[in-house]
Amino acid sequence: MSEEIKVDKVMDLKGLPCPMPILKVTKGIKEVEIGQVVEVWSTDPGSINDFPSWARTRGHEILKTDQNGKVTKFYIKRLV
Amino acid sequence: MQNIEAQIEDLRSQIAAIDKKIPSDKISMIVFSGDMDKVLAAFVIATGAVAMGMEVVMFFTFWGTPILRDKKKKVGGKDTMAKMFGAMLPKGSCEVKLSKMNMGGMGTAMMKSLMKKKNVASLDKMIEMAQEFGVQIYVCEMSMDLMGFKREEMIDYSNMSYCGVATFLEQAKDSKIQLFI
Numbered sequence: 152m153s154e155e156i157k158v159d160k161v162m163d164l165k166g167l168p169c170p171m172p173i174l175k176v177t178k179g180i181k182e183v184e185i186g187q188v189v190e191v192w193s194t195d196p197g198s199i200n201d202f203p204s205w206a207r208t209r210g211h212e213i214l215k216t217d218q219n220g221k222v223t224k225f226y227i228k229r230l231v
Numbered sequence: 232m233q234n235i236e237a238q239i240e241d242l243r244s245q246i247a248a249i250d251k252k253i254p255s256d257k258i259s260m261i262v263f264s265g266d267m268d269k270v271l272a273a274f275v276i277a278t279g280a281v282a283m284g285m286e287v288v289m290f291f292t293f294w295g296t297p298i299l300r301d302k303k304k305k306v307g308g309k310d311t312m313a314k315m316f317g318a319m320l321p322k323g324s325c326e327v328k329l330s331k332m333n334m335g336g337m338g339t340a341m342m343k344s345l346m347k348k349k350n351v352a353s354l355d356k357m358i359e360m361a362q363e364f365g366v367q368i369y370v371c372e373m374s375m376d377l378m379g380f381k382r383e384e385m386i387d388y389s390n391m392s393y394c395g396v397a398t399f400l401e402q403a404k405d406s407k408i409q410l411f412i
Contacts (some may be wrong), residue, residue, distance in 0.1 A: 166350055167350060168274070168349060168350055170275045170278055170279045170282070170350050170351075170352075173279060173282045173283075174278055174279070174282050174364070175358060176282075177281070177282040199254060204283075205282065205283060207284045208284060209283065209284050
């Protein structure tokens with residue numbers, strides 16, 4: 152049983168290659184409050200490694216990663 | 232008791248001295264190359280570094296300098312050599328070429344159309360992003376003078392100033408990462 156994650160903002164970054172997904176999410180996460188969750192859709196294969204690196208460095212938490220075909224969904228909780 | 236206080240004071244000043252030696256979360260880049268691919272990589276790293284929470288400074292020198300010229304701006308009062316350099320070097324980021332497979336401009340044109348098709352940001356767009364993200368750009372004054380470029384013909388970029396080697400070294404000394412591109 153997976154727990155339902157309450158999402159506060161959805162960012163559709165499909166079709167954007169590096170470095171755009173990381174740049175967009177850096178701006179996007181500032182638009183939610185600390186403790187809220189952003190759901191990001193990316194088709195950039197680099198994102199699978201990039202998002203965890205970014206989150207670790209910036210101090211955010213990736214609650215869940217869903218890969219479905221070419222699209223990967225990241226659920227990122229803003230912590231700082 | 233007094234002895235302990237003196238020791239604490241001593242430790243405090245030592246910590247302050249060590250603190251000064253720890254580099255900041257900063258990246259300093261020298262952009263020497265005037266090749267489209269290399270400069271694009273420089274801007275991808277620069278904007279990425281801001282996304283990672285770092286401060287970024289870019290120093291444009293030699294062949295990197297003409298990339299920051301504005302195609303639309305015209306300046307007069309140049310001598311023959313400056314005019315020659317001005318005509319031969321790319322006028323802005325739209326005119327720079329690939330370091331490999333340029334093939335008389337054909338390769339660069341093909342790469343640009345491929346980048347468009349694959350949604351990869353152009354150099355122009357990356358410079359715009361860098362400005363938005365607050366990347367600091369320094370331009371080498373010596374290169375400007377050597378190639379006869381005037382400040383009035385450079386792009387409008389909010390965080391741009393002109394400097395010499397000492398400014399770069401001061402920043403580089405305080406950076407965790409230094410790159411030469």
